[in-house]
Amino acid sequence: MPQEYKLLLKNADEPGYSNDIECYERNGGYQAFRKVLAIKTAKDSNNKEITPQAQLRTSVLDSGLRGRGGAGFSCGLKWSFIRHPNPKPVYLICNADESEPGTFKDKQIIYKDPHQLIEGMIISCWANHVNLAYIYIRGEFTEGAKILNQALQEARKKGYLGKDIFDSGYDLDIHVHRGAGAYICGEETGLIESLEGKRAYPRIKPPYFPAALGLYMCPTIVNNVETLCNIKHIVEMGAEAFAKLGTPNNTGTRLVSLSGDVKQPGYFEIETGKVTLGELINEPVFGGGLRDGNKLQAIIPGGSSSKVLRAGETFSIEDKEIDLLDIPYDFDTLMKIGTMSGSGAIIVIDDSRDIIECLANLAEFYAHESCGQCTPCREGSLWMNKALHRLTHGEGRKEDAEYLKHIAHNIQGRTICAFGEACAWPVLSFVDKFKDKFEEKVSA
């Protein structure tokens, strides 16, 4: 029987668990950082000294932790892009902009267990010689921002933030910065611009890779809330034990946000790759199946920008024919079948839905959220939205499927940031997989 595996959410939903610092410490909180402080300088085979910070960074790399924000990029590798010692201050930003439609996992931690995030951040900052960090939280999380500020205040009072934290000689402060309600602020360079007080226009890369020219043109690490929380557990468990969770190259757990046409929408924590899409949708401990009488039509497996999967699809992976519902929920398998696990948000669509309406809804979101900086996305996102709404309003043409692909094709890979893909992929995949439905729209 597939089960939840509670690592990050071990405490959050326990009865009586509250989000104050005392409760967190009663449950073993802030011990991981004390453990970190005990790391001694080591020597490598050439008798060269390895700092405790470098040891911790190596252990994060060894843990195989991959970013939980969407791209699934190796966290340890991302950290390794920062040179140490660095002539400029290094910044760390926690991306708490959680704005990918369908995603509501970081919210659980922020609201219910904020100190877990703060401890994860303290450890990560220490490992990367960061003395000032920010939590960029989406504007809609008004309560979340309050909770985080309250938690930061508690930590400061205890001497866990500020000067000489934990009497270690190390200084660190963390500030909360609230966004103003734009999806693009979740894109790391857009976020940095917004944090600097500017319009959240993503930066061109090259040259503005955050690791080199990030916040205030200084080296900057941007990590997702869930990613940073995992750091604490890597310290607690050790990298080796952490790497045993999940499956090879897809280590640890994942917080999955399940929404749409299931009986029990909600968030679940699973060992990465140990649970299949079908189990997540149908098992009583997870989604509990579709509403009675309805059949599965499609799955959007990793947030609204991931490519859609159609019910009944089969995939051949390493010469094995695998049904859609038997796909293990991890990074690599979903990539192999042409989509992604993105932010861990699964949107289930049953056969009572008009699939073109679903796509039109997504297109409207992307047209509204395109920052408008670069041409293909600015013009293309609204163009697709208009075309799709024409289709859903009885004015479809037989060439519209190809027409939509033409527009989407002109966006993907040609924009400043990944928003181009985010708005093009739904259209490209819906057209590919539901061409018959587009044809029905024309005759209707």
Added chain:
Amino acid sequence: MAGEIKTEKPPAVETITVKVDGKEIDVPKLTPNWQNNLVPTTVLQACEHAGIEIPHYCYHPKLPVAGNCRMCLVHVGMPGRPGPDGKPPMNEDGSLKIDPMVLPYERSTPKGVIGCATDLIPGMEIYASSPETKEMREAVLESLLINHPLDCTICDQAGECKLQEYSVEHGQSESQFAEYKVHKPKAVDLGPRIMLDAERCVLCTRCIRFSKDIANDDALGIVNRGSYNTIATFLDTPFDNNYTLNTADICPVGALTSKDFRFQMRVWFLKETKSLCTDCGTGCNTVIGSRENTMYRYEPRENDAVNGPWMCDSGRLNYKWIGSENRLSQVQGASGWATAITEISGKLEEAAPRSVAIIGGARQTNEELYLLKRLAEKFEAITDSVPRTGKGDRLLSHTDKNPNSTGSRLIGITDERPGSRIADIVAGIEDGTIKTLIVFGDDVTKAGISETLLDKLELLVVSDILPNNTTSKAHYLLPGCAHAEKRGTFTNIKGRVQKFMKALEAPGDARPEWEFLHELIENTTGQNGFSTIEGLFNQMANEVEAFKAKNLTWSALGDTGVTVEI
């Protein structure tokens, strides 16, 4: 070895070899950026070296790179990542293996890079004219046009519009667009001199970057989101610095237009003449746009030694006087040029030494001031110019509002302090030692030589282009030319000797001052000067020390001038 003469070789420019459209080319490894710092050469610049233009909207060599228009997307081939041995993948023949770039998640689809912000890598192949690149351009252009109003017939930019040009060179004849266009504000009064048509805007942000990074006025920004993005000022604060009109120049489309020029003339009717701005001592290089003897506009002409590609608004709009109805167009005091020159010559010949004073305005050309100086030498005349000062700034506008103060000093009309000899002239007129005053291009009543004093003179010869208190007192009034109506040179505040060309015919009987000065000198000194501006300049350059030191000749000045020691 001691005593041996070392020949210093100029430092060799480090180059990098890339392929553009299959042809190998060596290009400099580094290129100056908008701040004149050396930075790695880009794909776009390499193509420029290869003689291939990569179309672009947002990129401007004198502005920070934005990378937003995507028009310069080019398909390129890159060397592979180095393997464990540290060496990049090689072909069987031992040459570097180059792979055309593809989308990481869809390896059958080529991936472009933006030419404006992609640094060269040794061995890189740039497929500047490939079908893949062409397809990317067409797509971007199509996107830019879907919401564009296509109102070229009434658009001032038509004829010098990058949307039009690229549509012809890189576009498709048809768009698939079948939806309603986005509508945005039109005829938005951005400030006193700039009008915005938001529907024509391609959101390249050149205007925003210019205003923020060049004019130091963070006045423009973007409001709204996505396709509804619109250029705006903060809460409708007027866009009103002294450089706003440059945004109309760099706007690649007809979104920002000059209120002064809009709806005045189709640009293809304009005759373009290389000229200079006369608003201050900076001497910004300009192009005069004129048609049928009417001047319609100034545009800055790029000269990195002086103004870059910019000019200030006050200078740009300081041309209306040229076509003024009040222009002096008749010789006064005699029946015409011939009698006037003969009579003045005759009177001057009778003048005693040191009884003549000459005011040569620092708005006259080097050549004219040189001829006035020669006249002064003949009569041992005291000379000066009237200084004019005003507000300047740190960018281009100078506090010296005369265009040729430096020339006036180098030629010897003034000393280090222009206007310092005027008191002597006043005293001379008062005590009767100065009986003749020759004034070119200045209203001396504003500089301390009152009208009562002018009444005391036996002979007052004035040349000017517009009436003033001095011209009304003249015994002989000789109508001169605006700079736009003649050729000549000015020496700017930093010693740049620059020439300007003739765009317009002068009104009535007005003639270039150097022409009739030449006649006066011939009559009074018997020396024949040069009757062409080229010869006159060369003669002057041979006599004025600062010019001679640089071996100046008319032709050596070129279009952008030569800097002399001041």
